[in-house]
Amino acid sequence: MTEKTATLEIIAPTIEEAIEKGLQNLGLPRESVDVEILDEGSKGLFGLRSRQARIRLRIKETGPLIEQATTKEKTDSHSEKESNAEVEDKTPTATSPDIQTSSENKVLLVAKETIDELLQKMNVNAEVSVHFGEMDDKSGTKPLLVDINGNDLSILIGKNAETLNAIQYIARLIISREIGKAIYLIVDVEGYRTRKEQQLQKIAARMAEEVIERGRSLALEPMPPNERRIIHIALKDHPKVYTESTGEGSHRKVVIYPK
Amino acid sequence: MQELIEYIARSLVDDPTQVRVSQQRSGDNVQIRLHVAQEDMGRVIGRNGRVANAMRVLLRVAAAHDGSRAVLDIAEPR
Numbered sequence: 001m002t003e004k005t006a007t008l009e010i011i012a013p014t015i016e017e018a019i020e021k022g023l024q025n026l027g028l029p030r031e032s033v034d035v036e037i038l039d040e041g042s043k044g045l046f047g048l049r050s051r052q053a054r055i056r057l058r059i060k061e062t063g064p065l066i067e068q069a070t071t072k073e074k075t076d077s078h079s080e081k082e083s084n085a086e087v088e089d090k091t092p093t094a095t096s097p098d099i100q101t102s103s104e105n106k107v108l109l110v111a112k113e114t115i116d117e118l119l120q121k122m123n124v125n126a127e128v129s130v131h132f133g134e135m136d137d138k139s140g141t142k143p144l145l146v147d148i149n150g151n152d153l154s155i156l157i158g159k160n161a162e163t164l165n166a167i168q169y170i171a172r173l174i175i176s177r178e179i180g181k182a183i184y185l186i187v188d189v190e191g192y193r194t195r196k197e198q199q200l201q202k203i204a205a206r207m208a209e210e211v212i213e214r215g216r217s218l219a220l221e222p223m224p225p226n227e228r229r230i231i232h233i234a235l236k237d238h239p240k241v242y243t244e245s246t247g248e249g250s251h252r253k254v255v256i257y258p259k
Numbered sequence: 260m261q262e263l264i265e266y267i268a269r270s271l272v273d274d275p276t277q278v279r280v281s282q283q284r285s286g287d288n289v290q291i292r293l294h295v296a297q298e299d300m301g302r303v304i305g306r307n308g309r310v311a312n313a314m315r316v317l318l319r320v321a322a323a324h325d326g327s328r329a330v331l332d333i334a335e336p337r
Contacts, residue, residue: 114270121263122317123324155320166316173310174270 008057009153011192013199015040015053022057033057038154052195054154103179104132107144110178114171115146115187126150139184146171146187156189160224161196164189197230204234207256208241217257222247228254260321260329264291267314272299289322289329297336304333 008026012018019035026033034057041053111130119126126148133143148156157164168187176182188194203220211218220231228245231254235243241256261282269275277296282289295303304311315331322329 117266118263118317121266122321124320155323158316158320163316163320166313169309169313170267170317174267177271 007059007151009038009054009151010057011052011054011153011157011190011195013041013052013195015055018053018055019057022055026057026059028059033059052199107175107179107183108132111144111146111171111175111183111185114174114178115148115167118167118171119148124150124156126156133186136184141184143184143186144175146185147191148187148189153190153192157192161192164192165224196227200227200230201234204231204256208235208238211256211258212240215258217255219246220254220256222251222253224250225252228252260289260291260318263317263321264293264314264331267317268293268295268303271302271310272296273302274299284327287327289327290332291318291329292332292334294334294336300333300336 008022010018010022010025012021015037019030023030023033036056036058037053038056039051039054041051108130112128115128115130119128127150129147129149131145133145135142150156155163156167158166164187168185171187172183172185175185186193207218207220223231232243232245235241235256240259242259244255244257245252246255247253261280265278265280268278268280272278272295274296277294277299279294281292281294283292284290293303302310303314305313311331311333318329318331
């Protein structure tokens with residue numbers, strides 16, 4: 001077992017939670033690993049500018065017992081993913097005739113191949129799984145969700161999800177072109193976007209309280225469009241506040257107003 | 260690195276036969292040059308250089324693997 005496969009990167013709200021999660025994943029006691037802190041994360045003011053903590057666990061001595069444990073873990077999660085994909089494939093949606101199902105399968109296949117190819121050429125070792133998400137009410141299309149799991153998590157996300165967004169953008173262009181129609185693609189690494197979304201929803205709720213209490217508007221930090229969208233949606237039906245975006249380009253931010 | 264840019268460019272252009280990628284290394288610095296057909300320039304650059312910039316981000320990851328720094332130049336067609 002090489003040193004590389006004996007490390008695991010974890011992202012969680014705090015360092016403590018990250019360590020705990022990592023040990024659980026590995027099925028190892030605290031004494032068996034070295035913890036390297038890659039990013040301490042920060043709570044930030046009112047949860048603004050908050051970053052999640054990133055750590056790397058390195059297994060100290062890869063004795064035969066430990067090796068077995070990690071290998072088992074890997075095979076387990078692998079087979080789980082495969083069986084999930086199978087279930088997904090065989091479940092036809094209520095409205096779709098066979099033709100649609102087969103074209104959906106083709107999209108899944110093209111998406112998986114494209115992302116695999118990109119990652120391989122980026123020298124990144126990772127597991128890719130693809131499936132369709134819930135139908136989006138507004139656009140009437142099902143988003144294509146791609147999950148990437150592996151050891152090089154940090155590098156795949158990048159600063160402010162820069163790498164993740166680049167993969168998503170390039171992959172969307174390639175896949176759309178390949179299948180001849182525009183697709184709605186979301187690429188996630190180890191649930192990073194999901195956690196980020198929950199984080200933003202919490203911020204939205206907290207800031208809304210603040211606005212009501214003070215009775216005047218508050219501006220959030222500048223955010224990219226997808227993150228502003230999460231804030232807007234989170235407060236869309238709020239009885240006491242409403243939201244608007246102001247500013248241009250990378251300075252564009254959400255302002256929360258009392259109603 | 261070269262293969263990454265070649266793969267992305269070939270997948271995005273109308274004329275993949277015109278895609279040429281060269282790679283020049285000096286120490287830790289790698290220069291990648293991408294040539295495409297005149298008509299395909301827009302596809303590999305994108306609006307406001309969005310495609311080119313995304314390729315640069317991914318190239319950086321590929322380069323980080325062996326500790327090098329890579330720059331991507333998109334060559335003007337002759």
